[in-house]
Amino acid sequence: MSARVIVITSGKGGVGKTTSTANISVALAKRGKKVVAVDGDIGLRNLDMVMGLENRIVYNYIDVIENNCKLPQALVQDKRLKGYLSLLPAAQTRTKDAVTPEQMIELCDKLRPEFDFVILDCPAGIEGGFRNAAAGADEALVITTPEIPAVRDADRIIGMLESMGKSPIRLIINRFRPIMVQNNDMLSQDDVLDILSVDLIGVVPEDDGVIRASNSGEPLTFEQSTPAGEAYANIAARILGENVPMLQFDANSQSFLSGFKKMFGF
Amino acid sequence: MAEIVERSLRSGQREEFDGDVVLIGQLNDGAEVLAGGSVTVLGRLKGCVHAGRDNGGKSYIIAASFESQQVRIGDRLCTLNSASVEWWKKSVIITLEENEFLFREWKLD
Numbered sequence: 001m002s003a004r005v006i007v008i009t010s011g012k013g014g015v016g017k018t019t020s021t022a023n024i025s026v027a028l029a030k031r032g033k034k035v036v037a038v039d040g041d042i043g044l045r046n047l048d049m050v051m052g053l054e055n056r057i058v059y060n061y062i063d064v065i066e067n068n069c070k071l072p073q074a075l076v077q078d079k080r081l082k083g084y085l086s087l088l089p090a091a092q093t094r095t096k097d098a099v100t101p102e103q104m105i106e107l108c109d110k111l112r113p114e115f116d117f118v119i120l121d122c123p124a125g126i127e128g129g130f131r132n133a134a135a136g137a138d139e140a141l142v143i144t145t146p147e148i149p150a151v152r153d154a155d156r157i158i159g160m161l162e163s164m165g166k167s168p169i170r171l172i173i174n175r176f177r178p179i180m181v182q183n184n185d186m187l188s189q190d191d192v193l194d195i196l197s198v199d200l201i202g203v204v205p206e207d208d209g210v211i212r213a214s215n216s217g218e219p220l221t222f223e224q225s226t227p228a229g230e231a232y233a234n235i236a237a238r239i240l241g242e243n244v245p246m247l248q249f250d251a252n253s254q255s256f257l258s259g260f261k262k263m264f265g266f
Numbered sequence: 267m268a269e270i271v272e273r274s275l276r277s278g279q280r281e282e283f284d285g286d287v288v289l290i291g292q293l294n295d296g297a298e299v300l301a302g303g304s305v306t307v308l309g310r311l312k313g314c315v316h317a318g319r320d321n322g323g324k325s326y327i328i329a330a331s332f333e334s335q336q337v338r339i340g341d342r343l344c345t346l347n348s349a350s351v352e353w354w355k356k357s358v359i360i361t362l363e364e365n366e367f368l369f370r371e372w373k374l375d
Contacts, residue, residue, distance in 0.1 A: 197292075
């Protein structure tokens with residue numbers, strides 16, 4: 001077994017990197033893949049909370065790199081998907097300077113034989129934290145929201161990922177609101193793709209459930225009955241190479257809710 | 267001899283040349299092309315172009331689709347906004363005439 005190592009990144013903060021990492025990791029694990037989610041945000045770790053595993057952390061990967069513990073000791077197994085889903089936490093009491101890109105590559109290479117997927121949650125920014133998280137990855141998923149500042153930062157990150165040789169680089173449009181697009185208040189899917197010219201792997205609609213899930217530590221893809229959970233499950237399927245049609249957002253629907261009802265056929 | 271660049275420049279990417287440049291691709295917002303001579307963008311010009319840095323402004327800028335908020339030729343600067351120019355998203359040639367910017371639509375007929 002040699003894992004595919006995928007970095008989830010965006011440039012801009014607050015567009016949904018950690019949420020996407022948690023949900024895609026859960027969705028892939030539910031499909032029977034062995035997945036480890038790695039928190040790349042040293043000093044500002046959040047992935048453990050979003051995944052509901054904060055109280056189980058003993059060691060982190062800085063401990064592994066500094067030989068304070070063995071790799072299996074730092075891995076936190078998710079009991080809800082036992083044997084399939086693990087978290088490799090970051091250190092909260094250190095900073096981005098605690099590791100080098102070379103050490104992250106080495107860490108990823110240690111994880112590769114043990115898993116099918118290594119999903120790296122990248123910190124915001126284009127500095128050391130981004131370079132560390134991206135260093136060990138083969139592929140990238142870039143998250144943007146349909147707003148000009150987020151799209152501009154995504155363009156910047158895509159340029160950097162391209163020059164680092166990451167491939168494929170695919171796009172997730174997050175927090176999409178069909179009604180606002182219909183009223184010309186939000187960039188459409190086509191507007192975003194026109195600017196960024198990369199392959200789209202999924203569109204995740206705005207969903208109140210995401211905030212509830214972040215607070216409860218229960219990623220939406222455990223249930224999948226919500227619009228965003230469904231979208232993440234589809235993204236996971238596309239990562240596995242399945243040809244899942246994109247959700248169509250009906251511009252003529254009367255309300256946000258009826259749009260989703262049509263979309264999901266109920 | 268002009269330098270030919272066959273790729274798009276994304277935000278944060280910057281290319282600097284001594285002579286003329288032909289960019290076959292898009293110049294995205296936040297990207298920069300700096301040239302001693304003239305600059306031709308065979309794509310969308312959304313980022314920033316500075317032409318004629320070495321020849322006192324005796325250079326031109328050509329864009330297949332002009333969508334930029336600022337251009338520079340020599341030591342002159344022109345800021346624009348999309349609402350006030352009729353050739354926005356059209357093909358244009360930009361030159362300096364007596365130190366003033368002259369924009370002309372680039373038409374085939």
